[in-house]
Amino acid sequence: MFKILVSDALSEEGLGVLKSSKDFVVDVKTGLKADELKGIVGDYDALVVRSATKVTAEVIEAGKKLKIVGRAGVGLDNVDLAAATAKGIIVMNTPGGNTISTAEHTMSLIMSLSRNIPLADASMKKKEWKRKDFMGVELYNKTIGIVGLGRIGMEVAKRCLAFGMRVKAYDPFLSREVAEKIGVELGTLEDVYRAADYITVHVPLTEETKGMISDKEIGMMKGGVRLINCARGGIIDEQALARGLESGKVAGAALDVYVEEPPKDCPLAKFGANVVLTPHLGASTEEAQVNVAIEIAHQISDALLGKGIRNAANFPSVDPETYHALQPYINLCEKLGSFTSQIAQGALTEVNVTYSGDIAAHDTAPLTMALMKGLLSPMLQDTVNFINSLSLAKDRGIRTTELKSLQSEEFVTLVSLEIKTDKETHRVAGTLLSKSDPRIVKVDEFYVEAIPSGCMLLMQNWDKPGIIGNLGKLMGEHNINIAAMSFGREKQGGRAMSVLNVDSCVSAELLEKVKKQPHILSAKIVEL
Incomplete structure (x- = not known):
């Protein structure tokens, strides 16, 4: 019971x-x-x-x-x-239960905003007849920019196409072929911002998407743009949006979600017909x-x-006994996927994974699910899980292959991942130490022994004396302790890779200082 x-x-x-x-x-x-x-x-x-x-x-x-x-x-x-x-x-x-309701609410807000319906209704109920005060705009032939073409974003796109709108979208996990099949044009975020008459966001709230539309982004947009948020409060900076409305750069806004819910002092509440607000009614x-x-x-x-x-x-969807045996590898694969996703640029198009050595004798399907979950999670967050990760990848046109080899020349067991985007290719491999401790042992052409945990600083540099000393001094000046370091190089004096695990994460400002250090070629932050 x-x-x-x-x-x-x-x-x-x-x-x-x-x-x-x-x-x-x-x-x-x-x-x-x-x-x-x-x-x-x-x-x-x-x-x-x-x-x-x-x-x-x-x-x-x-x-x-x-x-x-x-x-x-x-x-x-x-x-x-x-x-x-x-x-x-x-x-x-x-994840699929409120897709249609949220998509329909998004369209309701777009229509209400375009035709001034809330204020027109309020005026009529006051026994007024002020037709000239509520002049609207048509959706037909307008361009809508959709940021995030997941389940909800895709349903919004279908409805906008039915209204005769041009749909331009940004989603780094959707292939161009899938988008074109439904009549959607993919572009960069900047492309979307500059082209759209309406912009609606359908992404999870993460460190990357928090405040992703602020003063700078609004400055890129067309004069008279209209913004809609039915996703998560904070994706659109409310203060920046208010400034855009006050200046006239933004013609209107419609929000269903807020930084604070219920909002105590929403800067958008003071606006009239050009702002429509609803109390998180998407679902x-x-x-x-x-x-x-x-x-x-x-x-x-x-x-x-x-x-x-x-x-x-x-x-993952496995029986308890199998899960117990695979759990360390599941952990390794999820971290491997997340790490690789965070170092890559561009839209993911292809994933190839090879299991070598002892692990190849097992059912590796849960490992591939975990790996794909790790790859997609930095962008999709809580809409992706072990069960739906492969189907989400397929929906986005990401080709996935899985190979097994009972032989592993370098390690007892090895998981090798190759990903391709529309801009670059990365190859990352990982293994287990003592049957439970995950390690990243190769990043592209560099052999390393990096601990995939916490905040990691990944750098490419020339193999020159003094680099580690300079980095240690810089980290110390910012009160950041280096917990572990791993290095790999092509040859003496050639290109090298340095991976640092730090106890507190590196700020964007400090990252820029790292990039300016002598002999540093590139630097990225990975958080696991």
Whole structure:
């Protein structure tokens, strides 16, 4: 008998799936404070949440029996995934359940913004008749820029095409062939910013996407551009957007998400007809709430009853015994993928992975899923997991091949990864030390022994005396401790690679100083 706690409102259809099984006891207790949740969560095998409940490290630590945390929705911002993984708790979400509702809400905001519908409605209800005050613009023949062509972005693109709009998009993980097949033109972010009459963002909130549209980006845009955000608050800098509206560079904006929710002092609230604001309604349709509730209920039921694991953010679909044997390699492959993704530039087009030595005797499918999850996660974040990583890659036109060789000349076991983008090719290889410690042993043509963990500074340089001393001094001046170093070179005096693990991450300002050091050819930051 498994006990399931539902701590946020879930549709009756979803609850019915769980309550219909004689194997489950289901308790619905919504509105719990953090201490109240911590006080009772230890009695349960599974916890079902939406967005209100914060599943913190403290909650996870208190969940002594917890096996699964299920999020009825896409984002996992409210779940401490690292803490759950460390405790062996499976975290699931429902990445497809609110796709249509969010795409439709995006279109609703675009239409409302274009035709001044909210203020026109308010005016009519005041018994006014001010037609001239609400002159609008047509969508037909306008260019919409879509940043992020995942599930939601793709549905928005289809609807915009139906309105006769030209669709220009940016997505580094989508192939040009797939985009052209549906009538979408791919370009760089700058291309999108400069060409679009409307810009809508559909990417997760990450360090890379936080504030990705700010003063500089708005400065690139057409005069009279209109901006829409139904993804995550903070992708568009709210203060910069307000300045763009005040100057007239931005003709209008429509937001469903905010840096702070609910917003206490939103700088956009003071604007009139040219700004439309809604209280995070993207997934607020009856259909979407039913869909995600039923989906997460079935996922949790199947996982608890040993019928399979779907849409897990931190667990591949394998039986427990196999997972125990493969877990160190799964960890290695995910880190290898993430590392390679972060050093590459351009749109990913091809992935080739080779398993050599002892590991080739195993079922390597979970390893390839982990590797692809690592490759896609820096961009797609919580919309990609072990289960959907390969299908997402296929949807984006990324060709994937897997080869095995029982022989490994250099190591007992070796995972070799080659990725190709529209700009460059990278080859990275990794292995395990002492059967559990991952190491990156080759980056392109350089042999290294780098620990794939934390903040890493990756540099190419000329093999000259004094480089390490200069870097050590520079790091010391910025109070950054070097935890580990690894070096490789082509030949004495030739090109070399240096990999530093540092205890605190290198700022953008310090990275520029590193690049200006004598004999440094390039420098990048990788965070794992």
